[in-house]
Amino acid sequence: MSAPGTAQFCGMLLRRQVLLAVRRPIEIGNPLLFFAMVVALFPLGLGPAPDKLAQFAPGVLWITALLSNLLTSDGVFRSDFDDGSLEQLVLAPQPLFLSVLAYIGAHWLTTGLLLAVLSPVFALMLNLPLAALGTLVVSLLLGTAVLSLIGGIGAALTVGLKRGGMLISLLILPLYIPVLIFGSAAVQAASSGVPAGPYLALLGALLCLAIALAPLAMAAGLRISIDA
Amino acid sequence: MSAPGTAQFCGMLLRRQVLLAVRRPIEIGNPLLFFAMVVALFPLGLGPAPDKLAQFAPGVLWITALLSNLLTSDGVFRSDFDDGSLEQLVLAPQPLFLSVLAYIGAHWLTTGLLLAVLSPVFALMLNLPLAALGTLVVSLLLGTAVLSLIGGIGAALTVGLKRGGMLISLLILPLYIPVLIFGSAAVQAASSGVPAGPYLALLGALLCLAIALAPLAMAAGLRISIDA
Amino acid sequence: MWPIFHKLGSPPWLYAISGSILRWLLPLTLLALGIGMVWGLLFTAPDFRQGNSYRIIYIHVPAAVVALAGYYVMALAGAISLIWRMKMADVAMRAAAPVGAALTFIALFTGAVWGKPTWGTWWVWDARITSMLILLFLYLGVVALYEAYDNKEAAGKACAVLSLVGMVNIPIIYKSVDWWYSLHQPASIKFTGDSTIHASMLYPLLWMIVAFYALFTCCLLLNMRTQLLQREARTQWVKKLAAGTGNN
Amino acid sequence: MPGRASGAPLLVAQSLCLVRGGRELFRNLSLQLQAGQLWQVEGANGAGKTSLLRILAGLARYGFEGQVFRHAPLLYLGHQSAVKALLTPRENLAWHVSGEGRYDDAQIETALAGVGLCGYEDVPSHTLSAGQHRRVNLARLLLSNSPVWLLDEPFTAIDKSGVAELQSLLATHVGKGGAVVMTSHQALQVNCDVLFLNLGDGPGDRPGDGAYAGALA
Amino acid sequence: MPGRASGAPLLVAQSLCLVRGGRELFRNLSLQLQAGQLWQVEGANGAGKTSLLRILAGLARYGFEGQVFRHAPLLYLGHQSAVKALLTPRENLAWHVSGEGRYDDAQIETALAGVGLCGYEDVPSHTLSAGQHRRVNLARLLLSNSPVWLLDEPFTAIDKSGVAELQSLLATHVGKGGAVVMTSHQALQVNCDVLFLNLGDGPGDRPGDGAYAGALA
């Protein structure tokens, strides 16, 4: 009955969070549907000419992925805060900055990963060249992980506010911008035949930086939120 | 000490909801900042060439207004549900389908109205022609009112779900589409010198329809949500 | 070093010292601003291409330069508040945010006003302009987060975390926006060549930049003093001050 | 509530049956609420007290059998307090969503003082303690004009003196011709008759028809 | 908890002062929690009981003066139940975020049976009644290995038999060398000594220094 080790505890939390998401399949399906619908809205708002669509597809796909991530980030810690679980997590003997990684991991698995895997379908709807699909998937895999980590910081800082609401979007959208730029640049490069490697490498570097620093910021943010 | 009349009660509710929003100025500023930021994201994702931007400005502005509305719709009844106020509202002697109008009115005042008033600034950032600004404002005024009403239906239906969250977007995005189409068409028309009157008239018609039907749907939705 | 650092943590000391600094810095700043204005507006030749509209540079550039520097001041204060748990660093950070936001806004606004006669448009998505806009959002985020918290001590900590995260990101944002700009087809309008600035314009500009730094410091200190009074409203020294018996 | 024929019941429930999660919580439960009655619904955790109250109030409309007739305005206080965290207690009462009445400032202050919130009228409600938060809600009882009160565990988080005051308030209301149906796990100490409705020792032990005969007497 | 030197306190609070919303809630409050002690924090609504418990637990870190030293693992149960509505009681306990221990299925079933939730192990927690919901949380007490328990109104929504069982559980824990600090508005009926910490009759009446001398004895 001794306290579980940190790795084991994180594993437990990851299982728990993924199960919570799976309990409501709608929760997992929603970001995807949102993605699909915004992708469908763009031709409606911009006009359906296929060549134009292809030209803007990288940007549109990436903006949508980003918004879809933004919309779900707010919920990462919210329900745990509301029912008091977060207090218990903060009091847990295991280091907080590692346990929050499990939360982010689960968030990424249920949004970013799925989005990346399904993105080729949407890309084809927007007439993105076939050659760029691989780059799109890889850039989304790397990029959404960074987005989840940054979004987690915003969520941690705002979860204790009575009506945090959209404050989180103000906090994290500016931080999302480098990811958006490198991500859409990678896809743009691939779709115009230029090697996309450097951009993907930059995304990878951003991911390393985010993994190293974001958990610390999240842990600090959660401790503050609990107290507010 | 008799129960207040319906009109008076709606007035009270409207004051209450607006005050709740004003209590946290951040809540009112947020949709606007979100609007500003998404408007900034588009050039970042799509490229900064001014002529292209101008061409897409109507669509982009309208999609952003729509997203901004979508994001806040979820909250219309949520906090009242969470703290039990909604039960009390349902039990109130005044007709529910009129009192919900007060909720929607407050929502529109604190999001759509402000958005419409400030939209010319963002439009200039996207190089929309000056001549189209008037049409933009009017179309947003009419259109966001319809969006608020439709969003209210979605909110009423999902507020009782354990984790409604993004389900609402799935429910109401399809209903938003006509508004998006007419709204962006109106601005597009005005910016290319064609009269925008017919589109605005269509938006007005949508608004009348929504005002007539949405409250009934909301009232029914709330009664069901309370019971779930 | 350490005694000063320790003293900095003491509200009454800070209040007193900032009072005496302001007493000479504020008039000096106003004077410098006045001189710079007169020098820039009256005693420099009009630009051969832009005519007189270029004179807005004397507001625009100093505001932009100091706004950027302000973020680092704020983030530094945030770091101190988190690492050494110094309450006064919180106050400094909180005071820096609105001043920085205002300066950023001034830079953007004057830029837009300037853009209309020179470029024929209010706004272009130039790399530098875009990153300035993002900086404004970063500032507004800090202000908004602070306002959203009820417990102001917690608010200070939260903002410190946010400004540190922002500081890591600012170079990344700048780099990425630069790249992004060079990636896409260049905008049809460009900045006028900026290195070709003439010395007769440069000196008043440098003067104004220094004056704006001083202005930033003054606003920061004034803002801090208000914050201090608000936070410490219930302590002895503020009560004494209100009663008119404290010094300064 | 003068002028109400003393014989006419304020609320009638006829042969209510409720099954939840495969367990029968009550069957053939009938209740006639007369003016001047104070009912305490008893039962172990999960016996169905809250469910019953929500049916009586009209909040639950599906999933049960039987009928409820409401002949008088009612006031329902549930597990949740319906107090908005961002509004002050004063605003909470003045603009309450229940639409029960319009109260002027003096009335509201008297009511808040009556529940021990003197001095807290104008602080945001989210800075109140758990008990103070619930007291804001209880102040509605002091303002209310509704004859029928349905109260779900009104003593939760209230301190000893608060419980005593609330109990005397209930007695007064009943004495004036009102009626109360309430749930609580504490024994009431009021100077009026208390009628008990026992929902059994838990969902396992389900009370059948006649089980209430005694209680209904 | 054998092997712990009986003299060493499990938790020490030194001269705590707390001001909230302009009211001084307590001043110079000191507390030494020894093994085998059961403290009941008393006080009217708004006296500062919850605030004190959160300070002792380490959840509140700003806005108070004084120091707290924690020498043993502690378990804190607050006003909120930390039970996830979408998980079943079994899952809630197995994957609890408190990271206290790893329990096998048999242990969890015993604990759930111990709080009267036999038959509810595998239903989603949001279908539980208010009291059952809180009982899931109380099951953690049966599983816990932490010597120090900080319980904020643990009897809320619990029925009479549940309260009795919980009280005997507290007595057992204290008897085994654990320690409990709890708040409650009900008088405890346990067969062990109860130490009282009185925070006064409300925020108005603030207890000054020495006011606890008696309680601390």
Ligand code: HEM
């Ligand atoms: C909203 C629009 C604008 C914004 C946000 C903006 C922003 C900036 C920024 C951030 C700087 C950099 C200061 C530094 O760190 O060196 C700057 C410098 C400058 N800007 Fe603007 N600007 C805008 C419009 C304009 C316009 C329309 C002009 C003139 C045609 C202009 C001319 C300059 C010049 C000459 C400098 C000095 C460059 C140097 O010495 O490095 N700006 N501006």
Ligand SMILES: Nc1ncnc2c1ncn2[C@@H]1O[C@H](COP(=O)(O)OP(=O)(O)OP(=O)(O)O)[C@@H](O)[C@H]1O
């Ligand atoms: N965030 C806050 N800001 C200002 N005052 C607060 C805040 N939170 C609590 N208070 C005040 O602190 C006091 C103590 O609150 P606390 O929750 O500790 O009381 P309590 O003893 O637990 O009361 P209860 O028995 O009602 O649970 C209350 O008067 C409350 O108004």
Ligand SMILES: Nc1ncnc2c1ncn2[C@@H]1O[C@H](COP(=O)(O)OP(=O)(O)OP(=O)(O)O)[C@@H](O)[C@H]1O
């Ligand atoms: N949505 C639901 N689906 C299935 N079963 C439910 C649902 N809601 C409640 N129940 C079950 O109904 C029973 C009665 O719940 P209710 O809330 O009425 O109990 P209660 O008597 O108020 O208990 P408590 O004293 O704990 O408040 C419980 O056994 C609960 O498990």
Ligand SMILES: [Mg+2]
């Ligand atoms: Mg109940």
Ligand SMILES: [Mg+2]
């Ligand atoms: Mg409490």
